[in-house]
Amino acid sequence: MxxxxxxxxxxxxxxxxxxxxxxxxxxxxxxxxxxxxxxxxxxxxxxxxxxxxxxxxxxxxxxxxxxxxxxRPNEHKLFTELIEVMRRISRGDFQVDLAPMLDQIGRHERERHPFAQLVTTIDDMAANLKEMEELRQEFISNVSHEIGSPLTSIMGFAKALKSGALDPEERERYLDIIETECIRLSKLSDNLMKLAVLDSAKSSVHPGTYRLDKQLISLILACEPQWEAKDIEMNLEPGEVVITADEDLMSQVWLNLLHNAIKFAPHGGRINVTVSREGGYAAVRVADNGPGITGEDQPRIFERFYKADKSRTRSGGGSGLGLSIAHKIVEMHGGTISVASRPGAGAVFTVLLPTAAPGEG
The missing domain is CATH 1.10.287 (Helix Hairpins)
Known part of the structure; x- marks a missing residue:
């Protein structure tokens, strides 16, 4: 029509x-x-x-x-206004409203009028650029905060050490705190680098076929000192599942989920890891009996730097990037990652991965 x-x-x-x-x-x-x-x-x-x-x-x-x-007396005026809007956008001002321009064109003509189509396209572009700018500013703010907090601690305790008026026990404690904050900064730097690589156009997946259950057994054993230190009961139900994926990248996903579960499970708690096959997908579930995640926080849990209050505080040592990295890697493999939880009842993270590499039949 x-x-x-x-x-x-x-x-x-x-x-x-x-x-x-x-x-x-x-x-x-x-x-x-x-x-x-x-x-x-x-x-x-x-x-x-x-x-x-x-x-x-x-x-x-x-x-x-x-x-x-x-x-067409308004056409020259419309083009002049549009040029001015584009100049504002080029200067970084994305707070533009092009709706008044469309109002100057008859409603019945908007669908076929080339100027109306041009205005709509530029309006969409400005909205996307505005959203990207807001994300960029939020990202810079979060990075600055994450870096500033440990640096402030390091500077404060370093000044105290320089004063020389400390007994050996206090001196040792301050040095331990400085070391912990340095490790935290190092982890933040590594995670930011991982995200930058994953986001870049050069990032690629190098799939290979391997046993997923064997990979998870190996990683759980590598984390044994951490979960044994909290006397956590680690249960694994490893169904024999073969997938085609980038083994190195997927190991980062499982380590992030395991470290999260260990961090939030209570002392003497339990963690259940199951590996199974569901149709054409490999399903991995990591469940803990920690404080859980509220329904309000769950939709945002995979955002960068996002931390659910109380259960995910900076005292836990995290930067809020682990789940973002996991989400990105799973997405690159054509899979999905989700969370099911309620306060006080723990959390279950589920990863579904196609058993064949993207592009394979």
């Missing part, structure tokens, strides 16, 4: 131009005939036709140049 209206609109415009051109030729024919009569000269038929045609085109152009601005 839309295409039919466009064709009819185009055909109507062509007919109007042809009709106006014929009117100009008719007018010039009458004028030239009057001139020939006064001069007493009758040119050859072909020459008379050529003179009439040329003069008719000239008349057509002159009339169009005169009445054109009168027929």
């Amino acid at each position: 839309k295409d039919r209206r466009s064709v009819l609109h185009f055909a109507g415009g062509v007919l109007m131009v042809i009709g106006f051109l014929l009117l100009c030729w008719t007018g010039m024919y009458m004028v030239t005939e009057a001139v020939y009569g006064r001069l007493g000269w009758e040119p050859h038929g072909l020459l008379a036709f050529q003179i009439n045609a040329v003069l008719g085109f000239i008349l057509f152009g002159v009339v169009i140049s005169i009445i054109g601005p009168l027929l």
Whole structure:
């Protein structure tokens, strides 16, 4: 229906131009005939036709140049306003409102009017740029905060150590705190680098076929000192599952989920890890009996630097990037990661991965 209206609109415009051109030729024919009569000269038929045609085109152009601005008086103003808006966007000002421009175009013409389509496209572009700028500013603010907190601690305790008025026990404690904050900064730097690599166009997945259950058994054993230190009961139900994925990247996903579960499980708590096959997907579930995550926090738990209050505080040592990295890697493999939880009842993180690499049958 839309295409039919466009064709009819185009055909109507062509007919109007042809009709106006014929009117100009008719007018010039009458004028030239009057001139020939006064001069007493009758040119050859072909020459008379050529003179009439040329003069008719000239008349057509002159009339169009005169009445054109009168027929569309707002077009020049609209283009001037649009150019100014684009200049503002180029200077980094994305707080633009193009709706008033569209109001100047008839509602029935907006779908087919090229200017309306241009305004809509620029409006969408400005909205996307504004969203990206807000994310960039939020990211810089979060990074500054995460870096500033440990640096403040390091500076404070370093000054205390320089004073020399500390007993050996206090000195050792301060040095331990400085070491802990340095490790925290190092982890933050590593995680930021991982995200930068994963976000870059150069980032790629190098899939290989391997046993997922064996990978998880190996990683759980590597984390044994951490979960044994909290006397956590670690349960593993490893179904035999073969997947095609980047083993190194996926190990980061499992380590992040395991470290999270260990961190939030209470002393003497339990963690259950299950590996199974569900249709064409490998399913991995990591469940803990920690404080859980509120329904309000769950939709944002995979955002960068986001930490659910109380259960995810800076005292836990995290930067809020681990789950973001896991989400990004799983997404790159064509899978999904989700969380199910309620306060006081722990959390269950579920990862679903296609058993074949992206692009394979």
